[in-house]
Amino acid sequence: MSGDVVLEIAGLHAGYGAVPVLHGIDICVREGEIVCLVGSNGAGKTTLLRAISRIIPARGTLRFNNKGLLPLTPEAAFDKGLVQVPEGRQLFGGMTVEENLFMGAYRRRDKAVAQSFERVYALFPILKERRRQLAGNMSGGEQQMCAMARALMANPRLLLIDEMSLGLAPVIVDQLLVILREIRALGVTVLLVEQDVFAAFDVADRAYVMETGRIVREGLVAELADDHAVREAYLGTEG
């Protein structure tokens, strides 16, 4: 399970303008893992993802496959296989499902895009049925699937998923968790950012708990689920 370190973050500081949000984050993600990052609203989870994707400036250590990410533009980081499924799906609402998926492969110059379409449609059969529909007209769950499928079209090495379960019915979230395991089985490493701790702990190997820009707990999901502080704060089932 624990392969080479894919993503290494140490002492990472980042923020917006003069407002610091992250105060020295340490996280590592290994090949083939599903790692989740949980924390309440405003903890800085999305900011961390933006820093990893190189959308906002940051300082500290940020390495992907042993190469420094900090000097890279968002496009260059994307080309290295660091692909994000943004919060709120951010689909191209006026374009069809198929066109959205094609945009995931926009930077790819290889000939295997057709195979990627097959792979993605096998994971999400509903998207194959809906491929001519406008992405903006689908249900929230289908849109989340489309957003994840679009990311897979980019051939990611590390998939960053921001608030996968936000606004979705529990039964849909369960489906997505099953698909997430299948995605991992395809050899894609996943960093999942979630407010829904139940969902995140259900699928992840390890977890980090974030509060006000700091990592306050980390460990195997099984251990953290028994941690008193975590249970009290996030699972609401103390005792």
Place this chain on the structure above:
Amino acid sequence: MVLAQILLNGILLGGLYGLMALGMALVWGVLNIVNLAHGALIMLGGYVVYYIFVFTGLDPFAAIAVAMVIMFGVGFLLQYGLLNLIVRSALLNTLLITFGLDVVITYLAQFLFTADFRTINPSYAGANFSAFGLTVPGIRFAAFVVAIALAAALWWLLNRRPLGLAIRATSQNLVAARLYGVDPRILYAVTFGIGTALAGAAGGLYGMIANLTPYIGASLTAKSFVIAIIGGLTNPFNVILGGIVVGIAESLATLYFGATYSDVVSFGLLVLVLVVRPTRTLRAA
């Protein structure tokens, strides 16, 4: 029969109007810039075609193809070097800077080309043919065909090519487009270049039908604006259709009220559309 002839003239003229508005609608829709220099770029394209025709003797329709390449370069550089500075800023900034650009291009044209009237006048300029008892002016018919062909080409680019997908994606969701590796600065420059190339083609056709002077820009901008609002910003064929609506309206106005009223009619049409279907037009804008 007179009415049918007037309608035909309006449709043929409307195709050219639609082509004029095509570039403006594209730039407006994708970059959110209401380009007040659009008419000046049409004028510039007209002069480029005129001088290629005069100095090389190249057929004007071939010269239009060359001019489109040149105008693409002009548009690309304008966007990359200048307009990218204001692309996501307030509407007023884009209006100010493109208005300034309009003034600069107009007076640069007056300086370089003089204020004399110019017409692109190939040997077949006066040719026409008859169909269904109507007289079809050859050049206007050809201009109409070119306009439809360019609208079809734009549609094909936007809906069937990766570049076009990226253009639409960026206009719909800039954040996501950036996340998936689109460099907006280059993409905006290419989009503005395409819009300018289309303006150049419209200018060349305009110069075969009417007189070129450095001062035609402002009224062409206004007409393009009206048509872009009527036709919407997303589908090239709707823009051409908007142009045809305006073309027919102007022709009928000329017949019944006199030529001086043609501008009144096109802007009256704009008011009418905004009153009758404001939601659709607002969504487009």
